[in-house]
Amino acid sequence: MSTTTADTTVTAEDLYTIGAEIHDAKAPLDSPLDKMWGQRKFTAKLVNPSNRRKLNIIIVGTGLAGGAAAASLGEMGYHVLNFCYQDSPRRAHSIAAQGGINAAKNYRNDGDSTYRLFYDTVKGGDYRARETNVYRLAEVSANIIDQCVAQGVPFAREYGGLLDNRSFGGVQVSRTFYARGQTGQQLLIGAYQALERQVAAGTVSMYARHEMQDVIVADGRARGIVVRDMVTGEIQTYYADVVILATGGYGNVFFLSTNAMGSNTTAIWRAHKRGAFFGNPCYTQIHPTCIPQHGEYQSKLTLMSESLRNDGRIWVPKRVEDCSKDPREIPEADRDYYLERIYPSFGNLVPRDIASRQAKYMCDEGRGVGPEVEEVDQATGQKVLRRRGVYLDFADALNRLGHKAVEAKYGNLFDMYQQITGENPYETPMRIYPAVHYTMGGLWVDYDLETTIPGLFCAGEANFADQGANRLGASALMQGLADGYFVLPETIPNYLAGMLRAEPIDDSHPAAQEAIAAVKERTQKLLTIQGSRSVDSFHKELGRIMWEYCGMERREEGLVRAIGLIRDLRADFWTDVKVTGEGVGLNQALERAARLADFLELGELMCIDALQRRESCGGHFRAESKTPDGEALRHDDQFLYVSAWEAAGEDGKPTLHKEPLVYKNIELKTRSYK
């Protein structure tokens, strides 16, 4: 632990400055909502097929957004250079999404429509997303399903051969398409196969085990990237006419999350430092149904699909003294099915943020279950032992549907739970607890998905655009594929049409030289500190700070304290980290250190963003802003805006640019799931 103490005399307003408002200039706001995307597509400039092969596109990331975009743009005839840090594009973390993908097909004849999907998504995002982007998302959702089926994605089907649907957290229609509990895997493999087809066709050049270190902004435009070849250690440059970042979320700032070990913020953070605004960094989603932490050595948390909430019932014992008992011996009368009690109309299907927070409250009250874990009480600063888990019980479903039907629906999830915990969920209730899962924040983009750096686009979880302050279940896959298959292939040509006469650039350009030198210097510095602490020990400490002060419940004084702690930790990191090995060749300690260096900066911005937003909305819950019965209280009069952050300059203070959110089609309401 750091020996210096945080300065608690700082106030929020000392930490940032307020800049000019920012607006999205690309959505044709004079068109009606349902004509807007059509209008934008029509006015977008096109590129003649014979000119396309002369234009190069860099795409970083090969998940649903990046992989789908690379396949689609390659197919259109552009030359795509596609990068990923994994050994193969098929590993991108989209693969781990379990539950499903939403689409407004209304196959169930239960009143679904494009408008309803749009409405549910904006409402689910707690009215902090743009109407324009979300409507487009709902509009293209049906095409995504068509596209995936044509590619051979084996979605679940009914006996009649048609596609099956299920309902998912936060909505009352069945619009979620799924492939057992492996929907993300199947969608990603579909995109990956389309991508490999383009690799074979020569339109896509694939660079696996290449990690982006910086973006090259030359003469005001993104023209290339600096990467580290992770096998040789060589620092290389690649140039193009446009750069797309589709590098996923930054949940690993919390160390423990459901993200993959390698998921990181470096690409978007480096872009931010080069001038791309960062939107709503504090909006993180804590997923309610994860397997609880079991020890200090733990490297990641595992999510259990929230589709489990369709048939599982969540409860804790009514009495603290029952918490150490075998759950099967606790009679019905002594169980508190708290979500069904507090939210009778949505019950176990309330949105993720609500389900997560209520689980935290139950455990804070001492009614959690499972092993006791040591933690620091935020109010008293004392170390306490608490049980961090609630039951997710399938006994009713097993009685009602039978073992076989439950196995058919959730078999792989039950197996996974048993492999990890050694307990059999068919016999004893699962234990679950919330974990960091998704980040709604990301690079600020306009309707075309272009950042504030011309020629730098951002898609999927890496951008901030569609999910608002909270994401509904099964809409991450939808957004990734919408951006990759249907949005970027329309907006990128519009940008590229203006690049046909652009001068090619190479390493001799001053901007390139500066970026290369900066990457080499940072890499060399990490290797030469040779301090006493491992990279992971710093990462775990950052994670504890973030989880405690910028997790499910945030407070003014806690956030200020966290910022001090992060600054101290960052200073320690740059003087005391130990990175073994050398710059040449594969060096995983170096890779992790470089990622952590950026998380240590991002964590501070997340806390500053959480500080300035003195309201509760979606996944962002400020303890000071709640209704008398403890629910989140928004302040639409003060905070109906996107926070778009410009990177700190010489004074070390980031600048907040507000993008006012305008709701013309949806009336703002208080979310009520009671």
Added chain:
Amino acid sequence: MNVTLRVWRQKDARSAGKMVEYKLSDIDEHMSFLEMLDVLNEQLTAADEEPVAFDSDCREGICGMCGVVINGVPHGRGQTTYQTTTCQLHMREFHDGDVIDIEPWRATSFPVIKDLVVDRTAFDRIIAAGGFITAPTGTAPEAHATPVAKADADRAFDAATCIGCGACVAACPNGSAMLFTAAKVTHLGSLPQGQPERRSRALSMVAQHDAEGFGNCTNIGECSAVCPKGIPLEVISRLNRDLYGALTTVRGAELG
């Protein structure tokens, strides 16, 4: 528990490697196997030695990035009754005092990059050779236009669960990737959307498989026995049937 590890250390592709012994104490039985290696790496770092390089990403058994040979068995199933990836193997499967051998996948077509990390890009090239359905973005018909019998959809799904980890190759005495190749041929060939390219797909993928230096299948079945997703050996029969059909009917022009 206390365990002794014997780990394959190899500086890079060109250097010779060797097994190196390490002792670990106070290992929690709830740790995953890779978390145990994390603990080893923290110890090595503290002792100014270079940590053991190994691949892993999702650590929930779905991305296919991890995989080492444990006591001679790819993904080292220990005594568990179900098939699993290395990241989903837990130390409760081992005993106090165990000696555990840890090696990389061993196959000519998967050259070692460093320690336990190997190059599996040959798999990507097999997929690129034909492991897809040609369906350009935007051309898709309405999803319900073609019903798919549930049995076909389920068979396709079972084969599509392959995570491309490469354990099948590491287990095979011939270093064959036939299970991997056949899983994709079965996935796509079981669906109506995959019929037009069914035979050319089998031919092109097998040609690439052979070109990558993978061995042939002699029906040993080790591949399926270690497959973390339980891909059945039967998919290879399906591949052979498609291949036979293709050899007798596909014209040269279709092979491109």
